[in-house]
Amino acid sequence: MRYILIIALCLITTSAYSLTDSITEELWLRQLADTLQGNITNVDDAVTVTRQYVYDKIKTKQGADPYEKLSVYDRLQSGIGWCNHQAEIFMQLVCYMGISSRLVYLIADDGTSPHTIAEVFDGKKWLIVDVGNNLDLRTNGEMATREDIRKDFSIVTENERVKELGYTKEYLQMYVNDAKLIRLLKGDKWKLGERRRF
Numbered sequence: 001m002r003y004i005l006i007i008a009l010c011l012i013t014t015s016a017y018s019l020t021d022s023i024t025e026e027l028w029l030r031q032l033a034d035t036l037q038g039n040i041t042n043v044d045d046a047v048t049v050t051r052q053y054v055y056d057k058i059k060t061k062q063g064a065d066p067y068e069k070l071s072v073y074d075r076l077q078s079g080i081g082w083c084n085h086q087a088e089i090f091m092q093l094v095c096y097m098g099i100s101s102r103l104v105y106l107i108a109d110d111g112t113s114p115h116t117i118a119e120v121f122d123g124k125k126w127l128i129v130d131v132g133n134n135l136d137l138r139t140n141g142e143m144a145t146r147e148d149i150r151k152d153f154s155i156v157t158e159n160e161r162v163k164e165l166g167y168t169k170e171y172l173q174m175y176v177n178d179a180k181l182i183r184l185l186k187g188d189k190w191k192l193g194e195r196r197r198f
Helices: 002-037 043-057 072-078 083-096 146-151 160-165 169-175
Strands: 101-106 115-121 126-129 179-185
Touching: 002 043, 002 072, 002 083, 043 083, 043 126, 072 083, 083 101, 083 115, 083 179, 126 146
Parallel strands: none
Antiparallel strands: 101 115, 101 179, 115 126
16 A cells, blocks of 8 residues: 555645646746747748748757647747758747748648648748748748749749758749648737736
């Protein structure tokens, strides 16, 4: 009986510790999102600032496990991740800003998925956010959709950052091919531009 009590006490202590860590991590992420948002009151600027932050903070490291399961908080602390991790971190942060987003696997001509992006919903359409390549894809000064790119492939091929990266048109074809939607993260109850209180 004594051993059962000790085991139960250990399980309760471990569970309480995990719960405390989880709450602390969420509050930290909400505070980070609040700091990134600052006085920004539009989706475009919030997305741009957050995309740049995640791109600067998370880098791909040779030999890193692309399937390693880490929380968003732990991934940010490690500073190591792949395009799917960058997109997921971005999504979590903009969610706390009140912006809905979704994770999208781009599909190459051979059926594989060489790259993961996020898309954000601006209230009318889903806009591309390529965190892993830090691409600012625009048409007529506004963030582009995958449909915009299907209509005008030069949005990607003539992008200065894409040219800098040296990607071929064949590789970039994944931006116009059908994609696989993985998950949706609905924006938090707070609206963009409202200051959150914890």
